[in-house]
Amino acid sequence: MPTGAGVEARLPIRSDMDLVWVRQHVRQAAAQLGFGLVDQTKLVTAASELARNTLVHGGGGHMESEPVVSGGVRGLRLTFSDEGPGIADVERALSDGYTSGGGLGMGLGGARRLVHDFAIETVPGAGTTVRVTSWTARPPRQREEH
Amino acid sequence: MPEHTAEETHGSPTHEVRDFLRRRREQIAQRWADEPLFRSVFTVSRDEAVEAGKAVVDALAEVADAGRVDDPDAAGFSGVREQLARMGVARGRAGLTAAQVSSELATLRQPVENLLLSDIGEAPAEHVRACATTLTVLMGTLRVVVMQTALSEGEALIDRQRLQLLEVATPVIKLWDGIVAVPLIGTLDSARSQVVMETLLQSIVEQQARFAILDITGVPTVDTLVAQHLMKTVAAARLMGAECIVSGIRPAIAQTIVHLGLDLGTVITRAGLADALKYALHQLGADIVGPTANGTGHR
Numbered sequence: 001m002p003t004g005a006g007v008e009a010r011l012p013i014r015s016d017m018d019l020v021w022v023r024q025h026v027r028q029a030a031a032q033l034g035f036g037l038v039d040q041t042k043l044v045t046a047a048s049e050l051a052r053n054t055l056v057h058g059g060g061g062h063m064e065s066e067p068v069v070s071g072g073v074r075g076l077r078l079t080f081s082d083e084g085p086g087i088a089d090v091e092r093a094l095s096d097g098y099t100s101g102g103g104l105g106m107g108l109g110g111a112r113r114l115v116h117d118f119a120i121e122t123v124p125g126a127g128t129t130v131r132v133t134s135w136t137a138r139p140p141r142q143r144e145e146h
Numbered sequence: 147m148p149e150h151t152a153e154e155t156h157g158s159p160t161h162e163v164r165d166f167l168r169r170r171r172e173q174i175a176q177r178w179a180d181e182p183l184f185r186s187v188f189t190v191s192r193d194e195a196v197e198a199g200k201a202v203v204d205a206l207a208e209v210a211d212a213g214r215v216d217d218p219d220a221a222g223f224s225g226v227r228e229q230l231a232r233m234g235v236a237r238g239r240a241g242l243t244a245a246q247v248s249s250e251l252a253t254l255r256q257p258v259e260n261l262l263l264s265d266i267g268e269a270p271a272e273h274v275r276a277c278a279t280t281l282t283v284l285m286g287t288l289r290v291v292v293m294q295t296a297l298s299e300g301e302a303l304i305d306r307q308r309l310q311l312l313e314v315a316t317p318v319i320k321l322w323d324g325i326v327a328v329p330l331i332g333t334l335d336s337a338r339s340q341v342v343m344e345t346l347l348q349s350i351v352e353q354q355a356r357f358a359i360l361d362i363t364g365v366p367t368v369d370t371l372v373a374q375h376l377m378k379t380v381a382a383a384r385l386m387g388a389e390c391i392v393s394g395i396r397p398a399i400a401q402t403i404v405h406l407g408l409d410l411g412t413v414i415t416r417a418g419l420a421d422a423l424k425y426a427l428h429q430l431g432a433d434i435v436g437p438t439a440n441g442t443g444h445r
Contacts, residue, residue: 016336020333023333040398042401104370106406110407114405
């Protein structure tokens with residue numbers, strides 16, 4: 001049974017180089033928890049999108065990663081926080097093709113499709129927190145903690 | 147150190163330490179030459195280590211002379227800053243952590259202090275203590291200087307390596323007449339993809355290429371930014387009259403691209419580099435045919 005050691009971390013997101021670090025950490029953590037190659041790649045890609053949002057739109061912040069267990073299934077939870085301008089219209093930001101930063105406008109919505117659980121909290125003017133969780137197997141259904 | 151501890155028969159502790167360093171320059175350098183920090187960095191000869199030690203002693207004496215024993219930015223250090231940085235970096239490359247380098251530096255103090263105590267042992271206890279404290283402060287400052295310079299040297303090294311990576315990781319290879327390929331490796335950030343695009347467009351002109359293959363086998367993560375860079379490169383190549391083929395899309399990456407919702411429909415993609423080459427050759431009117439039983443190609 002893999003332990004949570006090395007999975008739990010709090011990484012700064014201040015520059016492009018930090019994005020590389022975030023991706024490598026998520027890849028290693030996911031591999032350690034027993035994620036398959038496809039799920040690893042999905043989670044790393046989602047983390048890459050969200051971390052870039054934190055950097056580009058939120059003006060920098062940090063990512064926290066922690067192992068979670070629910071119904072005997074292991075998972076990895078990633079929380080991206082920034083203290084940027086926040087998102088005025090979350091539904092619109094999640095829709096494909098909408099962008100405010102010159103990108104493709106697929107990042108946030110794409111990230112939501114790449115993970116099992118996706119939650120976003122944003123306060124205009126005070127920042128945004130995105131929390132995503134993926135499970136090594138089918139997501140447990142009885143999960144109602146948040 | 148303030149000068150109020152000065153006594154009639156002895157100068158201020160700072161000046162006492164300065165005079166001591168100048169007087170015992172040779173002996174201190176000889177003792178330091180046997181310490182791992184000097185011994186392992188200056189490996190050519192022991193004389194070299196002794197000379198390096200003397201330079202450091204001179205710098206310390208100069209700093210003491212200026213009365214700035216606790217100032218890592220003191221002018222006296224400027225002459226040996228580069229040498230100290232080299233020593234710190236060399237120990238770092240030998241696998242030592244910053245803490246280990248720091249403790250190696252700390253061991254330089256003891257032999258000097260022993261010499262100092264044997265020199266001024268006759269003086270009043272208070273004066274001896276003041277001198278020893280001054281020496282300790284001075285050696286502590288030396289540690290700070292080494293760690294500072296070693297760290298900034300490390301940062302400069304990282305910057306240089308980043309620039310090197312930009313250049314090294316983007317070769318454009320001519321596979322056949324009219325076909326060039328770029329094996330992309332590692333993180334495709336904005337700076338890297340800019341270099342890739344420039345070198346690729348340049349070689350399309352030089353090689354008069356009709357086909358350009360972008361192989362992403364070595365790209366670990368394809369997110370929306372990477373995809374955007376790829377599509378921009380493809381569009382630019384198309385404007386130059388060359389068709390781009392993206393190859394090396396692994397199964398996990400393919401699934402991720404689909405979930406992300408990226409539409410690569412306008413881009414020709416192939417699983418492997420060989421498939422991409424085969425496609426390009428076919429488009430150019432040259433087909434690869436297997437050998438027949440007698441070893442010659444059939445028509």
